[in-house]
Amino acid sequence: MARDSAEVGVFGGSGFYSLLDDVREVKVDTPYGPPSDSVFLAELAGRRVAFLPRHGRRHTIPPHRINYRANVWAFRSLGVKAVIGPCACGSLQREIAPGDFVVTDQFVDRTYGREQTFFDGPIVTHVSSADIYDPTLRTLALEVITAHDIPVHDGGTMVVINGPRFSTKAESRWFSDAGWSTIGMTQYPESYLCRELGMAVVNIALVTDYDVGLHTETEPVTATEVLEVFATNARRIQAVVVDLIGRLPADLDALGARDALGPTRGDGHVVTPEDIRLFETGL
Numbered sequence: 247m248a249r250d251s252a253e254v255g256v257f258g259g260s261g262f263y264s265l266l267d268d269v270r271e272v273k274v275d276t277p278y279g280p281p282s283d284s285v286f287l288a289e290l291a292g293r294r295v296a297f298l299p300r301h302g303r304r305h306t307i308p309p310h311r312i313n314y315r316a317n318v319w320a321f322r323s324l325g326v327k328a329v330i331g332p333c334a335c336g337s338l339q340r341e342i343a344p345g346d347f348v349v350t351d352q353f354v355d356r357t358y359g360r361e362q363t364f365f366d367g368p369i370v371t372h373v374s375s376a377d378i379y380d381p382t383l384r385t386l387a388l389e390v391i392t393a394h395d396i397p398v399h400d401g402g403t404m405v406v407i408n409g410p411r412f413s414t415k416a417e418s419r420w421f422s423d424a425g426w427s428t429i430g431m432t433q434y435p436e437s438y439l440c441r442e443l444g445m446a447v448v449n450i451a452l453v454t455d456y457d458v459g460l461h462t463e464t465e466p467v468t469a470t471e472v473l474e475v476f477a478t479n480a481r482r483i484q485a486v487v488v489d490l491i492g493r494l495p496a497d498l499d500a501l502g503a504r505d506a507l508g509p510t511r512g513d514g515h516v517v518t519p520e521d522i523r524l525f526e527t528g529l
Contacts, residue, residue, distance in 0.1 A: 402427030
């Protein structure tokens with residue numbers, strides 16, 4: 247395997263790779279501008295893994311300013327086939343408590359102004375969003391989280407808001423009444439873009455709070471409180487990600503995401519991941 251390559255990508259902060267040996271920092275150029283930071287490559291559980299902090303290594307990029315296309319393209323250009331995307335979130339339902347993990351199976355997009363596709367032409371196609379998150383990766387994530395004795399919920403819909411502001415009480419009540427489980431700011435278009443490039447993706451949502459205090463009659467959440475709870479979860483999610491990488495199937499192509507581009511273009515051509523070479527970026 248080439249030195250600057252990886253099979254698995256992880257969107258996460260420096261805590262995921264700072265304790266690993268022989269970490270190589272590489273800068274990746276993309277046709278969509280620079281990613282959030284350098285990509286950090288390391289070997290873990292016999293896999294070559296790429297780590298990229300989606301907010302930058304010092305958390306300086308707010309969610310609505312993340313260059314999602316550049317981040318996802320950087321992973322794909324290194325050869326990544328499976329992506330693990332943990333993120334912080336708020337709970338919209340009483341039974342999902344702060345400190346719980348949720349292995350998301352659906353999202354609802356409430357963002358705006360974000361570049362959300364690689365298919366701006368000359369290739370025009372429509373990739374299915376019916377089931378964004380890979381079922382095999384979801385099953386493995388649930389097994390690992392359960393083995394670590396962490397409260398976990400199998401499935402749930404995350405509503406993705408633009409940020410950086412949190413919801414009003416009216417918005418939160420609307421999302422909760424719709425039956426959605428959690429609320430976050432980064433899963434769209436990140437997870438969808440992974441699918442567009444034929445990479446399997448799984449999200450592990452780390453619940454930091456009850457959104458706007460609706461379920462506990464507490465004060466509305468603040469960014470400081472979110473960061474404090476997320477910090478307590480950092481070691482747990484790091485251990486989960488390490489174990490999850492160790493349980494990944496040998497053949498990542500068998501996960502099925504490589505078939506995501508099966509729908510045809512307008513001219514009847516069946517689009518494949520290799521068609522993205524037409525962007526002439528040397529991918």
